[in-house]
Amino acid sequence: MNFRTIIEPFRIKSVEPLAFTTREQRQAALEAAGHNVFLLHASDVLIDLLTDSGTGAMSSAQWGALMQGDESYAGSRSFYRFEQVVRDLTGYRHVIPTHQGRAAERILFHTILVPGDVVPNNNHFDTTRANIEVEDAEARDLVIPEGRVPSLIHPFKGNIDLEALERTLEHDGGRVPLVMVTVTNNSGGGQPVSMENLRGVRRLCDRYGKPFFLDACRFAENAWFIRQREPGYGEHTPRDIAREMFGLADGCTMSAKKDGLANIGGFLALNNDEWAERARNLLILTEGFPTYGGLAGYDLEAIATGLEEVVEEAYLRYRIRSTEYFADKLVSAGVPIIQPAGGHAIYIDARSLLPHIPPLEYPGIALVNALYVEAGIRSVEIGTVMFGRQHDGTEVPPAMDLVRLAIPRRVYTQSHIDYAAEAVIHVASQKDRLRGYRMTYGPAVLRHFTSRFEPR
Ligand SMILES: Cc1ncc(COP(=O)(O)O)c(C=O)c1O
Numbered sequence: 328m329n330f331r332t333i334i335e336p337f338r339i340k341s342v343e344p345l346a347f348t349t350r351e352q353r354q355a356a357l358e359a360a361g362h363n364v365f366l367l368h369a370s371d372v373l374i375d376l377l378t379d380s381g382t383g384a385m386s387s388a389q390w391g392a393l394m395q396g397d398e399s400y401a402g403s404r405s406f407y408r409f410e411q412v413v414r415d416l417t418g419y420r421h422v423i424p425t426h427q428g429r430a431a432e433r434i435l436f437h438t439i440l441v442p443g444d445v446v447p448n449n450n451h452f453d454t455t456r457a458n459i460e461v462e463d464a465e466a467r468d469l470v471i472p473e474g475r476v477p478s479l480i481h482p483f484k485g486n487i488d489l490e491a492l493e494r495t496l497e498h499d500g501g502r503v504p505l506v507m508v509t510v511t512n513n514s515g516g517g518q519p520v521s522m523e524n525l526r527g528v529r530r531l532c533d534r535y536g537k538p539f540f541l542d543a544c545r546f547a548e549n550a551w552f553i554r555q556r557e558p559g560y561g562e563h564t565p566r567d568i569a570r571e572m573f574g575l576a577d578g579c580t581m582s583a584k585k586d587g588l589a590n591i592g593g594f595l596a597l598n599n600d601e602w603a604e605r606a607r608n609l610l611i612l613t614e615g616f617p618t619y620g621g622l623a624g625y626d627l628e629a630i631a632t633g634l635e636e637v638v639e640e641a642y643l644r645y646r647i648r649s650t651e652y653f654a655d656k657l658v659s660a661g662v663p664i665i666q667p668a669g670g671h672a673i674y675i676d677a678r679s680l681l682p683h684i685p686p687l688e689y690p691g692i693a694l695v696n697a698l699y700v701e702a703g704i705r706s707v708e709i710g711t712v713m714f715g716r717q718h719d720g721t722e723v724p725p726a727m728d729l730v731r732l733a734i735p736r737r738v739y740t741q742s743h744i745d746y747a748a749e750a751v752i753h754v755a756s757q758k759d760r761l762r763g764y765r766m767t768y769g770p771a772v773l774r775h776f777t778s779r780f781e782p783r
C-alpha cells in the first residue's frame with residue numbers, strides 16, 4: 328500500500344489507565360522525591376519517558392510464550408529455545424543468560440579486566456563505564472567528533488573514531504583486552520553506527536589482535552538505520568543486517584529490556600571458550616545456573632519471541648518513524664535537540680536551551696523537573712549529574728548536558744507523542760523562568776539514581 332501514514336503495526340488488546348494529577352500534587356511529589364524524578368512513585372507520572380528499558384509492551388505471542396516457560400532448574404527447554412534464537416541471530420557459540428544487561432557487563436569485565444586496563448568504545452553507557460571503573464580500568468570514549476555536536480547532521484553519529492582507536496591500540500595496546508562499540512550509541516544520542524565503521528573496527532582489531540564486542544542493546548534499531556542510510560543495504564532485511572553486524576564482532580553484551588522486547592533479561596554471548604568458561608563460573612556465583620542465569624524459564628521464552636519480533640520490518644519502520652515524528656515537532660518549534668533523531672529517544676540539548684544555568688547547577692535537572700511539574704512527563708538527565716563526578720570526587724561537566732525522552736516500545740500512541748511534544752514546546756517557551764539546582768546528597772557511583780537536590 329502506498330499511503331504515506333505509517334501506523335502503529337498492532338492493535339491494542341489490553342489497556343492500563345493513566346494517572347492524572349494536578350500541578351500542586353506533582354510539585355509536592357517532586358519535593359518528596361528530593362527533586363530527583365527517579366525517586367517518584369510511577370503512579371504520580373502521566374507519560375513515563377524515563378527509559379525505554381524494560382518498559383515495552385509485550386505482544387500476545389510473548390504473553391502466550393510465557394505459558395510455555397519450563398521452570399526446570401537445569402537444562403530447561405526454554406533455555407535451549409532461547410540459546411537457539413540468540414545463536415541464529417548472533418552466530419556466537421556461547422550464550423550466557425543474565426538478569427539484565429549490566430549483569431552481562433559485570434560478568435564480562437570481572438572475567439577479563441585487570442587494574443590499569445583500557446576499554447575503548449564509541450560512548451560507554453553509564454553502567455558499562457561503572458562496571459569497568461569498578462575493576463580500576465579506564466572506559467575510554469572515542470566517538471567521532473561529529474557525534475559530540477548536537478545540532479550537526481550526520482547519518483552515523485555513533486561511529487567510533489577509527490584514527491583515535493588506532494592511536495589507542497598503538498600506544499596503549501598492551502592494556503586493551505577488548506574493543507567495544509555500542510549500537511546504537513545511547514549516551515551519544517541513540518545514534519547509529521555504520522556497517523563500514525564496524526568493518527573498520529574489525530580490521531583494526533585483527534591488526535592488533537584484539538577481540539571486538541558489541542554492546543548490542545539496540546542492535547535492531549541500528550540495523551534499520553543501516554538499511555535506511557547506508558548505500559547497498561536498502562534491500563537487505565533487518566535480520567540479515569543484524570547478523571552481519573554481529574558477524575563482525577566476537578561477542579556481545581545485551582540488555583533484552585531494549586531490543587529483546589522483554590521486561591527483564593539480558594545475555595552475554597561470545598566465541599572465546601576460555602572466557603566463556605570463566606564467565607559461567609562467575610554466573611553461577613551471582614546470577615544462577617548457566618541455563619537460567621537469573622531469569623525464569625518464562626522470561627527466556629518472552630525474550631526468544633521478542634528477538635524474533637524486533638527485526639520485523641513493520642515494527643522497525645514504525646519504531647524509528649515515531650521517534651523521528653516527535654523530533655520533527657520539536658525542531659519545527661526551535662527546541663534544540665540532537666539531530667538527526669536517534670532510534671529510541673529524543674535528546675534535548677539542555678545546556679544550549681538554558682544558557683543562564685551553568686553546567687554545575689545542572690540545567691538538565693532543571694528541564695527534567697519542569698517537564699514533570701508542568702505536564703507529568705518523566706524524562707532523564709544525561710549530563711553533569713550522570714557523568715560529571717570524577718574519581719577524586721571533583722565535578723567536571725561532560726561534553727553535553729542532555730535531557731533524554733526515551734520512548735517505550737509499543738506503549739504510547741501518536742496522541743501521547745503529540746501531548747509530549749506540546750509540553751516540551753511549552754516548557755521551552757518559559758525557559759527563562761527555570762533555575763538551577765544544588766545537589767544535597769550524591770553517592771560516589773551512578774549518582775543520578777539516588778542523588779537529591781534543592782532548587783537554587
Ligand atoms: C547502551 C546500554 N548498555 C547497557 C545498558 C544496561 O542494561 P540494563 O539496564 O539491562 O542493565 C543500557 C541500559 O539502558 C544501555 O542503554
